[in-house]
Amino acid sequence: MDSRSHFEPDVVYEIFKKVWARSSEAGDENDDTAMAEAEPVVEGGANAVGGPSKKPRSTTANANALKLTCELLKLLVTETVQRAATVAEAEGSTQIEGSHLERILPQLLLDF
Structure with missing residues (x-):
């Protein structure tokens, strides 16, 4: 098979990672607004001081x-x-x- 006749999985994976990073950034902005509107602050609750923890998710393919x-x-x-x-x-x-x-x-x- 000719090397020009197919897509490289590494290149496709890099594209996926960029898209996931952008959607994660856009999602974080939207989540902050939605959470502020949707969840009331309860003393001593998970969102009382710092809100729910937002761990960066590693996404792989x-x-x-x-x-x-x-x-x-x-x-x-x-x-x-x-x-x-x-x-x-x-x-x-x-x-x-x-x-x-x-x-x-x-x-x-x-x-x-």
Whole structure:
């Protein structure tokens, strides 16, 4: 198999970690507001002094899950290019342009 014909699990994992970090940061901001509104402060309770403890969760991905994700990404990209090429060919074009992608994306997203 050609090294350019697949996605590297390490790269996909790094992308996942960045997304998890961003969603965790966004979640922390939203959680603070929601907790302040939803939970009354009870003397001597868990949220009386410092609130509930917020331990950073370590998020990992199983190696098999990463391989599967890479395979799904490869299939998605391959299918996208094939569908866009079909549309481009029907219009008499030899290159895939943004307009071709715009035409196939709604159905592609519904299919995947």
